Each structure stands twice: as C-alpha cells, then as structure tokens.
Amino acid sequence: MRRKILGTGLLMLALLATAAHASEYDCGSLENSLGPFDYNDPAMRVPTGENPMGQVRRVENVHFQPDMQFLNTRKFSPERLRAEFAYTLGAFPNHRIALNAVSRLEMLYSKQLPPIGKRFTADCFFDRAIRFRPEDKGVRFVYGVHLHQRGRFQDALKEYKLAETLGEDSANFYYNFGLLHADMKNWQEARRCAEIAYGQGAQLPGLAQRIQKAGHGTVTGGQARAAAVSEEATPSPAPEAR
Known part of the structure; x- marks a missing residue:
C-alpha cells in the first residue's frame, strides 16, 4: 500500500514537471535581461543609487506610461503598445495592470495587430505570471477577467474562486x-x-x-x-x- 501511494505521488510530481516544461516550451522562460522582479515587492519602489526613482517607476516611465496603460492609439500604435507591454511584463511578470492592458489590447485591436509568435500573446503573459507567482491574488483576478471577457466562463470561475x-x-x-x-x-x-x-x-x-x-x-x-x-x-x- 505504501509503495502504491509513493508511486502515485511520484507520478503526480512527474506530471506536474512535464506540464511546467510544456508551458515553458510554449510560452517561454522567465529569464530576462532585466528581472524578473516581483511587482508586489515594496523594495521595487524604493529609490536606490542605481535606480533613483525605484525599479517600478524606472520601467513604467518609459514602457508603461499612462497613455499606454489607457491604450491611447492616437499616440501609440497597437503594435508599439504590445512591444512596450512585453518589455514591462518581461521585467515584472506579475504586473497586473500591464497584464490587464495587454488583454484589453488584444481584445480591442486584434485586427490591427500583425501576427506574432505565441509567446507574445496575452495567454502566454498570464502563463508566465502564474509560473512566476502562482499565489498572486491580483494576477488570478485579472486572469479571471481575461477569461470571462472571452466567454470561458468555467475557467474564469476557477480563477475568481482562487483569487x-x-x-x-x-x-x-x-x-x-x-x-x-x-x-x-x-x-x-x-x-x-x-x-x-x-x-x-x-x-x-x-x-x-x-x-x-x-x-x-x-x-x-x-x-x-x-x-x-x-x-x-x-x-x-x-x-x-x-
């Protein structure tokens, strides 16, 4: 009996490892030239000698300006916005506001966005965010909204409940x-x-x-x-x- 339980446990670990590997293969590693940093870490907002305005503001001041956050396509093309959001989420995978922005961008401007690899889709940004911080309640909430808006109600329900x-x-x-x-x-x-x-x-x-x-x-x-x-x-x- 003990061997059976142990065998089942090892099988579950193997399946989880396989799923994580497949997810990384599809959506890319978390490794990045800047970061990855935890968006919720207060230290990321503390000024330092290297980052006088803090790491979060250093990234946001260039790559996630207010006009970008609100999808101002008069000032920035949808393609430019996608690139800036990708940079922001590369540095801060669990940046929930940027996750929401890339989700809305895809929904509102999908016809204007040139085809791109799967790793730069909203689904993959959420995949990396969850791999980075699986217990981030804000990420789970925003992912629930993302799924809800796409009609994936049962999947959204799971994320809302988890959040x-x-x-x-x-x-x-x-x-x-x-x-x-x-x-x-x-x-x-x-x-x-x-x-x-x-x-x-x-x-x-x-x-x-x-x-x-x-x-x-x-x-x-x-x-x-x-x-x-x-x-x-x-x-x-x-x-x-x-």
Whole structure:
C-alpha cells in the first residue's frame, strides 16, 4: 500500500514537471535581461543609487506610461503598445495592470495587430505570471477577467474562486465576480458578490440592474438601491490599478 501511494505521488510530481516544461516550451522562460522582479515587492519602489526613482517607476516611465496603460492609439500604435507591454511584463511578470492592458489590447485591436509568435500573446503573459507567482491574488483576478471577457466562463470561475481564496476582497473584484455569476445564471452567488461590492461602495449600477431585472430582488448594501434604479448602461470595470 505504501509503495502504491509513493508511486502515485511520484507520478503526480512527474506530471506536474512535464506540464511546467510544456508551458515553458510554449510560452517561454522567465529569464530576462532585466528581472524578473516581483511587482508586489515594496523594495521595487524604493529609490536606490542605481535606480533613483525605484525599479517600478524606472520601467513604467518609459514602457508603461499612462497613455499606454489607457491604450491611447492616437499616440501609440497597437503594435508599439504590445512591444512596450512585453518589455514591462518581461521585467515584472506579475504586473497586473500591464497584464490587464495587454488583454484589453488584444481584445480591442486584434485586427490591427500583425501576427506574432505565441509567446507574445496575452495567454502566454498570464502563463508566465502564474509560473512566476502562482499565489498572486491580483494576477488570478485579472486572469479571471481575461477569461470571462472571452466567454470561458468555467475557467474564469476557477480563477475568481482562487483569487478569493487567496484574499482578494476589493469592491471591484466582487463586482466583476458578480457579473460572471450573472452571466452563468448563478443568481444566489451573483447577489452575494453584489452585496459585498455595493457594501464596499461600488458605484456602477450594471450588476444590481441585472439581478433586479432577472427577478431576484433589489440588492442590499451601500449604493445598490440607487444603482438598481439608475437608467445608465454601464460596462464592466477594469481591475483596480493598485
């Protein structure tokens, strides 16, 4: 019996190692000329002699400027934006704002982006981020949004649940999680998430409206009552920046 359990354990380790190797083969190594650094490490924001503004700002000031983050294609071409995001994510694989930006870039400008190798796709950037920091709740949240927006509801659900388990608890997270449950017709869970989100001050009315229109009552908590009666049509928010 002991040998059987040991054999099963060794088999699982072998399968995990094989999967990791395949993932690296498809999406590339984490090795980079700069980094990789942990975006969540406070030390990355501390000025040093080598980096007077801190490592994060050193990269962002050139490669992830505000106009880039907000996909200002009047100032930067989609191809240029993809290259800048690739540089940023090479240095900081778990830079959740850049991950969200590259995801939105692909969704909004896929027809304008020239074909490129798989390693520079949003899916591969997420793959590397998860290999780098598998328990980063922000990465799991943003990956859930990425999957949700592409109609991969079951995969998105797994990521949202994992993010919640890891401690993600912002109003923005629960608002988006509630939208996923609404899309999946999981109305009880949609209400749970909505009440947390609006209880924390979420302002967008879309989730409360959907729950009410589906016949599941008015969401309680915070801004929900005003949101539910608002006539404004509001899209899903992007994950919070910080």
